Amino acid sequence: MPISQKKKKIIIYGGAFSPPHLGHATVAESAVRLFPCDELWLMPTANRRDKTIQAEKKHRLAMLARMKNELFSELPLPVKISRIECDQKRLTTTYETLRQLKKHYPRYSFYLLIGSDIVGDIEKKWVCGKKLFKTAHFVISKRHPYPVPRKLPPQSTVLQKESRSLDFSSTFIRNLIKNGHSGVPYITPRVARYIKKHKLYR
Numbered sequence: 001m002p003i004s005q006k007k008k009k010i011i012i013y014g015g016a017f018s019p020p021h022l023g024h025a026t027v028a029e030s031a032v033r034l035f036p037c038d039e040l041w042l043m044p045t046a047n048r049r050d051k052t053i054q055a056e057k058k059h060r061l062a063m064l065a066r067m068k069n070e071l072f073s074e075l076p077l078p079v080k081i082s083r084i085e086c087d088q089k090r091l092t093t094t095y096e097t098l099r100q101l102k103k104h105y106p107r108y109s110f111y112l113l114i115g116s117d118i119v120g121d122i123e124k125k126w127v128c129g130k131k132l133f134k135t136a137h138f139v140i141s142k143r144h145p146y147p148v149p150r151k152l153p154p155q156s157t158v159l160q161k162e163s164r165s166l167d168f169s170s171t172f173i174r175n176l177i178k179n180g181h182s183g184v185p186y187i188t189p190r191v192a193r194y195i196k197k198h199k200l201y202r
Contacts, residue, residue: 008039008108009109010034010041012111013028013043016044019170019173019174019187019200020064022187022188028072029071034076036158040079040080041081042082043082043084044060057086059198064081066194069190070190084104095129110137112136113139117146119152120149137156138160140158141159173187
């Protein structure tokens with residue numbers, strides 16, 4: 001393939017992002033810095049078979065846009081927000097989403113960004129996980145204290161430095177907000193103001 005026709009490398013970072021926090025931002029920044037890609041797409045998930053997401057998608061998209069603008073405006077490549085999954089009108093899976101992406105963007109190569117803590121779940125718990133494990137591209141972020149499994153997808157890249165992911169979760173932040181705290185410093189100020197304005201997670 002001529003150089004001019006090389007496929008763009010797109011990292012897909014999926015998550016509920018309810019709310020998006022500095023732990024998410026740290027993982028995304030590490031991937032952009034350590035993996036040679038052209039763009040990173042933040043992809044809020046729809047409700048899944050195993051999980052109902054508390055905040056409506058309009059709020060999650062708005063919060064994610066605020067965090068992106070606050071933290072990622074100076075990165076050397078574009079960070080975008082993809083609605084392809086959260087706009088689905090039915091429950092969906094990573095396998096189906098990846099098929100759609102390949103159909104809509106045939107000139108792009110997609111790399112799923114995941115933590116070392118969930119690599120072992122792909123074949124065992126994900127829908128069509130065995131196919132994904134064998135055929136999809138993965139970028140694996142080392143997440144303390146979870147070691148990288150010995151068995152890895154054949155098309156995977158392990159980021160050579162451990163992500164300095166912060167040891168908290170969206171659940172932890174939601175509980176703080178429920179108890180009257182702003183969520184700062186675990187979330188950015190603009191995200192905190194949005195949550196307060198719309199009375200989320202109360």
